[in-house]
Amino acid sequence: MVPVTCNISVFEACHKVIDYTPFVTACKFDMCHMHINHIGCTSIQTYADACAETGICIDWRSATKGLCKYKCPSPKVYEACGPLVEPTCDSWYNHKFIYTVNEFSAMTNVKLEGCYCPPGTILLSSNSDECVPSCELCRLPNGKWKKANDTWTEGCEECICKEDTLQVSCRNMSCPTQPPLICDQEGQVKITESVDCCQKEKCGK
Structure with a gap:
């Protein structure tokens, strides 16, 4: 009896193009002699790859x-x-x-199995495994990213990912104007302290 893994009917579309007999034979041999159920997957995958190279991709x-x-x-x-x-x-x-038309253009219709970014995202770059929701983003020094027009606070600076350049622009946080401070009590002096990144005066001794 042919193991279930070795006799998958979904390959019928490829049978007319590539003879599947050698692959099924190899699959049966592996499963019957190795006694490991998933060992037959290798032979089936080899057949699937051969089908894909002819333009027939099968799930x-x-x-x-x-x-x-x-x-x-x-x-x-x-x-x-x-x-x-x-x-x-x-x-x-x-x-x-x-x-661009090149030596690989003839293979544009070839579909292969593999790991890809999930729907709704796109691969950041060819040398990265990071999937991002949009290409309109700014890269940060720490390797993270922000979407265009995102704003955030970093230290004592207010930053924004500029939409037109996709570059991070930061400026010192704006501080409220403090009304004139009069320290007229005996022994009082003006003391300047930093509160939430802003210089604030108060009366003290």
Whole structure:
């Protein structure tokens, strides 16, 4: 009897293009001799990769009842038929590797399984695993980011992610004007202290 993992009907669309017999034979051998249920996934994955290279991408893992799961590091999610090159926030990278005709252009219709940024987010850059909700953001020195027009307080400065330049602009916090202070009691002197980043005068001894 052919193990369930080795006889997945979802591959029928590829059978006419690539002979599946060698892959099923290898899968059966591995599962029957290694006595490890998930060992057959390797042969099936090899067949799926061969199908994908011809332009036939098949979501086969979902048909294995969890036996051949594909794990992705957070926040990436698994896609059975994702793009060969994942778009990023780097317009230069996208132009060169996605939109420009080159030696890989013939493979633009090839879909591959892998880990991709979840829906509603985009990969920050090709050398980053960070998925961001928008490319309109400012990078901070600590590696974090802020959306365009976001404002925040940092130390004694008020900062904003400027929409037109996507650069962080900071300025000293504005302080309220203090009315003239008169210390006319005997022994009183003016004392200046810092309160919430603002200089404030008070009377003291």
